[in-house]
């Protein structure tokens with residue numbers, strides 16, 4: 001499946017500054033990171049309803065403005081289905097988190113989580129078709145708009161990541177014991193520790209500095 005064309009901004013910031021930045025280096029991890037402070041005492045979930053899921057799709061450049069409008073309209077006409085799609089999206093997010101956090105910690109994902117991803121993948125691939133491309137043929141998404149449209153490339157991205165060698169580079173940001181965001185370490189040295197240097201990285205640095213000064217003062 002060809003990667004969605006991403007502009008430079010959407011690679012880091014995303015389209016909407018009120019949503020979490022897209023720092024996972026893979027779409028599926030950005031989706032997992034739609035909860036902020038997952039490992040902390042007060043996690044904040046940005047996908048609070050179906051509308052938020054659509055807005056996140058825009059934020060991650062997965063939907064056009066027209067598609068966003070059409071989906072919101074569809075959700076108004078079919079509120080129960082929209083609610084069910086939202087609940088399903090949260091289950092997919094839990095599945096992805098459980099698989100990739102296990103890998104980041106050097107553990108095995110559970111067979112149940114892998115089975116759930118497999119099922120989600122088979123379902124989304126029913127929306128794909130083979131079309132001619134410069135290299136022969138390629139999978140592209142059909143133009144039909146269903147309520148779960150933004151999830152198709154997310155699930156695809158998870159399977160792509162699992163089947164690639166960079167899966168060994170999936171990391172979990174420790175933050176200050178409160179972050180828990182997942183990302184692929186694409187740095188040359190493979191030593192990226194934080195979801196972002198200027199966010200969790202600098203918070204951890206400040207904390208170390210403070211602790212050192214505190215110890216010195218205590219001794220002083």
Ligand SMILES: [Zn+2]
Nearest residue numbers: 173179195200
């Ligand atoms: Zn972090």
